[in-house]
Amino acid sequence: xxxxxxxxFRLIHLLLIVPFVATLWVPFYNRTQPDLAGIPxxxxxQLLWVxxxxxxxxxxxxxxxxE
Amino acid sequence: xxxxxxxxxxxxxxxFLFVTVLGFFASRWxxxxxxxxxxxxxxxxxxxxxxxxxxxxxxxxxxxxFVAVPALMFGAGALGFFAVPYAAVAYVLMFLAFPRFxxxxxxxxxxxxxxxxxxxxxxxxxxxAIAITGIVATMPYIALQLVGMEVVLAGLGLHGEWPLIVxxxxxxxxxxxxxxxxxxxIAVVKDFLIYATVxxxxxxxxxELGGYAKIFSAVASAKLTLPTDAFSNPGQFxxxxxxxxxxxxxxxxxxxxxxxxxxxxxxxxxxxxxxxPAYSIVLGLIALLGFMALxxxxxxxxRYAEGFKNFGNNYAVPALFLQMFxxxxxxxxxxxxxxxxxxxxxxxxxxxxxxxxxxIYREFFKPDCTPKHESQVxxxxxxxxxxxxxIFILEGQAKTAIExxxxxxxxxxxxxxxxxxxxxxRWLHHRALLIGWIVGIGAGTWMAAESSFKASVYVLHIGxxxxxxYAALSSLVLNIAVSVVLSLVxxxxxxxxxxxxxxxxxx
Numbered sequence: 044x045x046x047x048x049x050x051x052f053r054l055i056h057l058l059l060i061v062p063f064v065a066t067l068w069v070p071f072y073n074r075t076q077p078d079l080a081g082i083p084x085x086x087x088x089q090l091l092w093v094x095x096x097x098x099x100x101x102x103x104x105x106x107x108x109x110e
Numbered sequence: 111x112x113x114x115x116x117x118x119x120x121x122x123x124x125x126f127l128f129v130t131v132l133g134f135f136a137s138r139w140x141x142x143x144x145x146x147x148x149x150x151x152x153x154x155x156x157x158x159x160x161x162x163x164x165x166x167x168x169x170x171x172x173x174x175x176f177v178a179v180p181a182l183m184f185g186a187g188a189l190g191f192f193a194v195p196y197a198a199v200a201y202v203l204m205f206l207a208f209p210r211f212x213x214x215x216x217x218x219x220x221x222x223x224x225x226x227x228x229x230x231x232x233x234x235x236x237x238x239a240i241a242i243t244g245i246v247a248t249m250p251y252i253a254l255q256l257v258g259m260e261v262v263l264a265g266l267g268l269h270g271e272w273p274l275i276v277x278x279x280x281x282x283x284x285x286x287x288x289x290x291x292x293x294x295x296i297a298v299v300k301d302f303l304i305y306a307t308v309x310x311x312x313x314x315x316x317x318e319l320g321g322y323a324k325i326f327s328a329v330a331s332a333k334l335t336l337p338t339d340a341f342s343n344p345g346q347f348x349x350x351x352x353x354x355x356x357x358x359x360x361x362x363x364x365x366x367x368x369x370x371x372x373x374x375x376x377x378x379x380x381x382x383x384x385x386x387p388a389y390s391i392v393l394g395l396i397a398l399l400g401f402m403a404l405x406x407x408x409x410x411x412x413r414y415a416e417g418f419k420n421f422g423n424n425y426a427v428p429a430l431f432l433q434m435f436x437x438x439x440x441x442x443x444x445x446x447x448x449x450x451x452x453x454x455x456x457x458x459x460x461x462x463x464x465x466x467x468x469x470i471y472r473e474f475f476k477p478d479c480t481p482k483h484e485s486q487v488x489x490x491x492x493x494x495x496x497x498x499x500x501i502f503i504l505e506g507q508a509k510t511a512i513e514x515x516x517x518x519x520x521x522x523x524x525x526x527x528x529x530x531x532x533x534x535x536r537w538l539h540h541r542a543l544l545i546g547w548i549v550g551i552g553a554g555t556w557m558a559a560e561s562s563f564k565a566s567v568y569v570l571h572i573g574x575x576x577x578x579x580y581a582a583l584s585s586l587v588l589n590i591a592v593s594v595v596l597s598l599v600x601x602x603x604x605x606x607x608x609x610x611x612x613x614x615x616x617x
Binding site: 056059062063066067068069070073074075078080081082083085086089090092093094096097099100101103104107 | 188191194195197198199201202205206321322323324325326334335336338346347349350353354380381383384385387388390391394395398
C-alpha cells in the first residue's frame with residue numbers, strides 16, 4: 044500500500060475509523076434525549092464528536108512521532 | 111426597506127479598509143520573488159502551523175458557508191447539520207492523505223493536484239481532465255462568495271451593484287499584487303472577527319431568547335431530528351452520505367490543495383488536521399444560528415420582509431444579527447462575513463490561476479515559457495476568474511451559481527481516484543482513470559439533472575430498496591468500479607508505467 048517508510052500503516056491508525064463510525068452511523072444519535080442544557084442529543088453529540096475527532100487525530104499524531 | 115445605519119456602516123467600512131491596506135502590505139511579508147509561481151501562488155511554501163491554520167480556516171469556512179448552513183437549518187432543520195460530521199471526518203482524510211501530497215509536491219515542485227497526476231500517471235489528457243474539473247468546480251464557488259457578501263451588504267442598507275463591484279475590484283487588485291500572501295494575512299483578521307461574532311452570538315442571543323431549550327422548542331419537532339424511517343428522503347441515509355461525500359470532496363478542491371501546499375512541512379499539514387476541527391465547532395454553533403433566527407421570529411417582522419423576499423432563507427442570519435446586536439457590533443459581524451468572502455475568493459481565484467497556467471497554458475500552449483511569464487499569466491487569469499464571477503452575479507445568475515456549485519461537488523469528487531488513490535498506488539491505469547472520470551461525471555450530472563439541479567440526493571433503487579444517496583458518492587463508487595475493472599484490462603494489455611515519482615518522494 045505504501046512505498047515510503049515514514050508514512051507506513053500502523054495499528055494506531057485503526058483509531059481513525061472511529062470518527063467515521065461515530066458520526067456517520069446516524070440511527071445511533073438521531074434522537075433528542077438526553078439533552079444537554081436544553082440542546083437536544085442530536086446536536087451536542089455531533090459537536091462533541093468534532094472535539095473527539097480532533098483528540099483522536101492528536102493521539103495518532105503523537106504516537107506517529109514517537110516511532 | 112432596510113435603513114442605512116451609520117454606526118454599523120462606519121464600523122464595517124473601517125474594517126474593510128483595514129484589510130485592504132493589509133492586503134497590499136502583504137506583498138512585503140516574508141518577501142519572496144513574486145515573479146515565481148510558487149511564490150505568488152503558494153506563498154513560497156513557507157507558511158508555518160499557525161499561518162496555515164488561519165489560511166485554511168479562512169479558505170474552507172467561507173462566507174457562503176456562514177450564510178447558507180444556518181439558512182438550511184432555518185428551512186430544513188436537522189438535515190442542515192450534516193455540515194458538522196462532514197467537517198469532522200474531512201480532517202481524518204486530510205491527516206491520512208495530504209501529508210503525502212505535500213511531500214511529493216515539494217519533492218517534484220508541483221503546484222496543483224493536476225501537476226501530481228501528470229507526474230504520477232504520465233498522462234497529459236488525465237491531468238487536463240483533473241485541471242478542468244478543478245477550475246469548473248471552483249468558479250461557481252467564487253460566485254457564491256459574492257452572494258454571501260451581497261446578503262450582508264443589503265443588511266447594511268447598501269443596495270445596487272456598486273458596493274459589490276468596489277469590494278471585488280479592491281480584492282482583485284491586492285490578489286494580483288500580493289498573491290497568496292494577501293489572503294493569508296487577511297485570514298487572521300477574518301478569523302478573529304468570526305470568533306468574536308460567534309462567541310458574542312452564543313452568549314448574547316440564547317440569553318435574550320430565554321435559553322437553548324426555548325430556542326429548540328421553536329423548531330417544529332419533525333425538523334429537530336431526521337425521520338426515523340431509515341430510507342425516507344431526505345433522511346438518515348442522505349444525511350450520512352452527504353457528510354461523507356462532502357468530506358471526500360473537500361480536499362480535492364483546488365483552493366484546499368493550494369492551502370495545503372503553501373505550508374512549510376508535512377508536519378504542518380498534520381498539525382493542522384488536528385487543529386482545524388476548532389473551526390468545525392464554530393461552524394456547528396453558526397449552524398444553530400438558523401434555529402435562533404426561527405426562535406427570534408425574524409421572518410415575520412416587516413423590517414426584514416424585503417431581505418427575505420430578495421435572498422430567501424439566506425437572510426436569516428443577517429436579520430438575526432440586526433435584531434439582536436447593537437449597531438456597532440452588527441458592523442463587526444457583517445464585516446466578518448464580508449471579509450470571510452474575500453479570503454476564499456482570493457484563494458480560489460489563485461488556485462484556478464495556478465491550474466490554468468500550469469496544466470493548460472504551459473502544458474499545451476507554451477511549454478517553454480519562463481517562470482516569470484508563467485507567474486504573469488497566473489496573475490492575469492486570477493483577474494479574469496474574479497471578473498467572470500462578478501459578472502455572473504451582477505447578471506442575476508445567483509440561482510444558477512448555486513446549482514453549478516451543487517454540481518461542482520459532484521464533479522470534483524470524480525478526481526478522487528486519480529488524486530487521492532494515486533497518492534497510494536499507481537496500479538490504476540491512466541486510461542481507466544480517465545474513462546472512470548467520464549462515467550462518474552456523466553452519472554453524477556444525470557442524477558442531479560433528474561431533480562432539475564435542485565437536490566444533490568438521488569434515490570437509488572437497489573433490490574427493491576429505495577436508497578436516497580448523495581449523488582457525488584454514488585457516482586464516485588461507479589467511477590472507482592469502472593477505473594478498477596478497466597485497469598485490470600489495460601494493465602493486462604501493457605504494463606508500461608510513466609511514473610516520474612519515486613516511493614521516497616511521498617515520505
